[in-house]
Amino acid sequence: MNPLEFFLTFLKASLFSTDGLGNLPSLHQDLLANGIATDADFGRSIALGQISPGPNGLWALALGYFTYGILGVILALIAIIIPPFTVLLVAAVHSRIEHLPWVKGLMRGISLAVVGLFIIVIISLVSSAGFEWKTLIFTIGAFGLSLSRKINVLVILGIAALGGYLLF
Amino acid sequence: MTDKQLIDPTAATLGPSNAAATSKMNFWVILRVWLLIGGQSFGGGSSTMYLIRREHITKRNWLTEDNVNEFWALCQLTPGMSIVAISILIGRKLKGWKGILAVLSGLLLPSTIITTILAAGFTAVGNWTPAQALLKGVIPATAGLSLTVALQFAIPLLRKGWNEQVASFIFSLLVIGGCATLSGIFKFPASFVLIGSGVVAGLVFPRIWRNIQKTQEQSK
Numbered sequence: 283m284n285p286l287e288f289f290l291t292f293l294k295a296s297l298f299s300t301d302g303l304g305n306l307p308s309l310h311q312d313l314l315a316n317g318i319a320t321d322a323d324f325g326r327s328i329a330l331g332q333i334s335p336g337p338n339g340l341w342a343l344a345l346g347y348f349t350y351g352i353l354g355v356i357l358a359l360i361a362i363i364i365p366p367f368t369v370l371l372v373a374a375v376h377s378r379i380e381h382l383p384w385v386k387g388l389m390r391g392i393s394l395a396v397v398g399l400f401i402i403v404i405i406s407l408v409s410s411a412g413f414e415w416k417t418l419i420f421t422i423g424a425f426g427l428s429l430s431r432k433i434n435v436l437v438i439l440g441i442a443a444l445g446g447y448l449l450f
Numbered sequence: 451m452t453d454k455q456l457i458d459p460t461a462a463t464l465g466p467s468n469a470a471a472t473s474k475m476n477f478w479v480i481l482r483v484w485l486l487i488g489g490q491s492f493g494g495g496s497s498t499m500y501l502i503r504r505e506h507i508t509k510r511n512w513l514t515e516d517n518v519n520e521f522w523a524l525c526q527l528t529p530g531m532s533i534v535a536i537s538i539l540i541g542r543k544l545k546g547w548k549g550i551l552a553v554l555s556g557l558l559l560p561s562t563i564i565t566t567i568l569a570a571g572f573t574a575v576g577n578w579t580p581a582q583a584l585l586k587g588v589i590p591a592t593a594g595l596s597l598t599v600a601l602q603f604a605i606p607l608l609r610k611g612w613n614e615q616v617a618s619f620i621f622s623l624l625v626i627g628g629c630a631t632l633s634g635i636f637k638f639p640a641s642f643v644l645i646g647s648g649v650v651a652g653l654v655f656p657r658i659w660r661n662i663q664k665t666q667e668q669s670k
Binding site: 294295296297298299300302303304305306307308310311312321322324325326327328329330331332333334335336337339340343344347348352355359362363364365366367368369370372373376379380383384385386387388389390391392393394395396397398399400401402403404405407408410417418420421422423424425426427428429435438439442443444445446447449450 | 488489490491498524525526527528529530531532533534535536538539542554557558560561562564565566568569570572573580582583584585586587588589590591592593594595596597598599600601603604607610622625626627628629630631633634639640641643644645646647648649650651652653654655656659660
């Protein structure tokens with residue numbers, strides 16, 4: 283994959299996402315199909331995105347590094363910065379389009395699609411680690427702990443790392 | 451000199467088009483504030499929004515609650531990361547294009563540098579057996595975190611549908627299930643699934659909403 287294709291893959295994913303990890307399904311599909319990234323790369327990148335400061339969406343920079351080095355970070359960064367600039371256009375036309383039912387329907391449809399695509403990514407991440415009881419404990423445990431919202435994500439990942447060290 | 455003294459006190463209440471007011475803001479002060487936001491916001495978007503509100507509304511009076519709420523609503527109609535989008539709007543309001551540059555640099559530089567260093571560290575120790583054991587715990591855990599994110603996306607959407615009408619709720623479930631099937635089983639490209647879902651929902655939801663309106667009018 284040449285740098286332009288790499289950049290366009292990240293740009294497309296960001297354009298068709300509505301927030302943070304919303305670009306995950308598209309990147310997962312494209313980079314896995316091209317053999318550029320593995321499920322392990324995605325797992326590492328999501329974990330790093332949680333550990334680093336800043337918006338969660340910056341997980342894509344870690345993925346850029348794992349798949350294309352420093353150039354990958356720069357290309358991924360540019361690709362995630364460009365789409366939000368359309369907010370300036372939205373701000374200019376907002377009063378004219380905000381009440382149009384098809385606009386509301388379209389936005390809701392895209393958000394629902396992201397949920398559907400997420401299900402596939404999660405299945406892929408779990409299956410990459412192997413459907414065995416030890417890995418499922420980590421998935422279910424992290425899910426339960428993060429759902430409560432009372433425990434910091436860094437703590438959850440720390441427990442998972444320690445558990446991985448002890449169990450594997 | 452305090453931050454408040456470096457700006458025109460009226461700037462917070464003036465629109466982005468008022469170049470005279472916005473130009474009084476100091477680029478370096480904006481950059482410094484946003485470097486703090488970018489470097490401190492551990493835990494993702496919600497902590498970033500908390501810091502944005504604290505630094506701009508509570509501490510400095512640069513923006514009003516209404517400004518931030520209005521900006522946030524606009525970001526919901528924008529592709530990509532909402533935090534980046536709201537930062538662009540805030541930057542423009544504070545100091546036009548220079549403000550956007552200051553705000554984005556501050557928000558993204560610390561995390562880009564830290565993420566790159568951590569990723570390089572991960573790569574360096576990647577083949578070290580204990581590191582691989584740690585990752586064997588961390589990677590399935592990220593699947594669990596992703597499941598929480600998916601639920602956080604899904605619940606407000608499904609709740610909206612449920613509160614509207616059963617048809618809206620069922621259609622929402624069908625879209626989620628349909629997209630998962632098209633992507634997971636039939637291997638349709640994600641962008642096709644997203645656009646297709648947007649178009650279908652753009653056609654179907656307005657019909658459902660019209661029906662709801664009709665039913666409400668008839669019951670009156």
